[in-house]
Amino acid sequence: MARSHANPGHGAHGSDTGAEHSHGHIGQATYYKVFAALMVLMALTVGAWWIEGIIALPRLLGVAIAMTIAIAKTVLIVLFFMHVKVSERATQLYAAAAFLGFAILVIITMGDYFARGWPPPPGPLP
Template sequence: MSSPIEQQTGSHTGVHVESPALLLTVFGGLMVLTFLTVWVSGLDLGRMNDVTALGIATLKAGLVIWYFMHVRHSTILTKLAILTATFFVVLLFGITLADYLTRGWLGVLGR
């Protein structure tokens, strides 16, 4: 019973209903990570404090995007759009920080 457009693209995604057990497990994981990031921030790890805080935040974001936002059941097109956005965010941060973070390296006159 697929429509012409589905026959052309071969996409028949249907509706994926997540089980409450899975959603609750993900929520539990997010709570554990929240507790962990508060606890770790009280320890003096030097530069590793920033790395762990951002690492845990990225992991939490990944859980929300993958499970709560249903990306795991999304079409390739949606995934591609999200990857493209990620790529441009990395460009934005990468190129800007490559400038600011390296300005002191060469002792350029006038700064």
């Protein structure tokens, strides 16, 4: 004789239809597309590093290329893998505020980095 362990009063809590949650769903095909985009961006990163080793690019241009690729990868990860794209509006605003705050810190740091004087190269002075 089997006994049922179901709690009759628990049905109201367990029958969530999701009506009060407005979260969207990201399909598996989208994840594969984002993964492919991340792999392309990784290849661009390696290619930019390889080209910079062959061609003497200005320092500012190399940093700008690397930062642009890194920001693109970060945006893809935040939007899709962290589900910010299908989250509530408040979550999207908090994520945007965090991203903006981090961008401000990076801009301040880069401003200091490029404003410093560079030490002379080692060797005899001309």
